[in-house]
Amino acid sequence: MLDCAFAAFLFHSSPPRSLVARRHAAMDARCSLKEAVVITGGTSGIGRAIAQSLAASTDFKVIVTGRQQQQQQQQQQQGQEEESRVTFVPLDLSDLNSVRQSQELLLQELEGCLLTRLVLCAGVFFAPQLKTKDGFESHFQVNHLSQQLLFSMLEPELRKSAAMGGADSRVLFLACGSSLFGQVDMADWAKPEEAVGVRGVSERLRRSCSSKLCNLLGMRQIARQYREQGIVANAIDPGLTSTRHYQHFLPPLLQRLLLGNARVAAILGRIFQVRSAERAAAGAVWLLTTEEVEGITGEYFVQDPLGMRNPRYLTQLPEHVQDEEMAAELWRFCERCVEERR
Secondary structure, three states, X not given: OHHHHHHHHHHHHOOOHHHHHHHHHHHHHHHXXXXXXXXXXXXXXXXXXXXXXXXXXXXXXXXXXXXXXXXXXXXXXXXXXXXXXXXEEEOOOOOHHHHHHHHHHHXXXXXXXEEEEEEEOOOOOOOOOOEOOOOOEHHHHHHHHHHHHHHHHHHHHHHHHHHOOOOOEEEEEEOOHHHHXXXXXXXXXXXXXXXXXXXXXXXXXXXXXXXXXXXXXXXXXXXXXXXXXXXXXEEEEOOOEOOHHHOOOOOHHHHHHHHHOXXXXXXXXXXXXXXXXXXXXXXXXXXXXOOXXXXXXXXXXXXXXXXXXXXXXXXXXXXXXXXXXXXXXHHHHHHHHXXXXX
């Protein structure tokens, strides 16, 4: 009786041969195609360090995006060998039309490849500009709105790659600790010129934090909405870094010390745990390449300041970051904003 029951269990739990054959065929097709990663903000700072590391240590086709004028700087800084492994696509996140126009170029670069990684790394902090040409608050559009649009444009490619079998497609947001203290203010983002004290230090800092909170809410929304389609999304906080991300926030003297003097930067780095772009990128590269996080989605990872261990995710996020209704409302608000600016 037991043998019969066990045989029946095996018979009913084993997938049909046709399904197994289709899975093997899908995995064979995936193996025959080169995997690709798209990195926003990949021409400088942590984004550039992530691109360099992936180009040097993996078989990914690395595609970085940035403003047109950043391409010349990128070509001057990178050697010819590395340059041949990294492809540049112009994309200005402060211009929704530029984001839309990048779609065709990105799809051309992805031809014959599987887009399995999307890194949303670009961003501004303490930006001096009040609003973009599209009329939105600068931090909100550059840090979140345009990057949600980019994800939506590339989502079919991510979904297709996941459907080929083998592993999930991964979306990774670059976060910062200040995002946990942001507030959602949709009216302010749509009409920034009507806000009071818009040019004050505290106001610009508040807007920076709020835009990064949007990233976390967007990441959680992607995790919930696209998990069944094989797309996972997480965020990582690399900590303080000695990059030009803080150029509008730090006083000029401190900028010169951190960015212009390697010895002083090293001393201050030990005291305040400030990392180089290369060290800060290590955690993101690990999350993009390791099998240890396969299937994990919707989490906020924090990088070890000393780099002694792999990133770990926070077991308890603030309640406002876990607000599913707010995340869904923000997602719909961004969709309306994009549609209205067509």
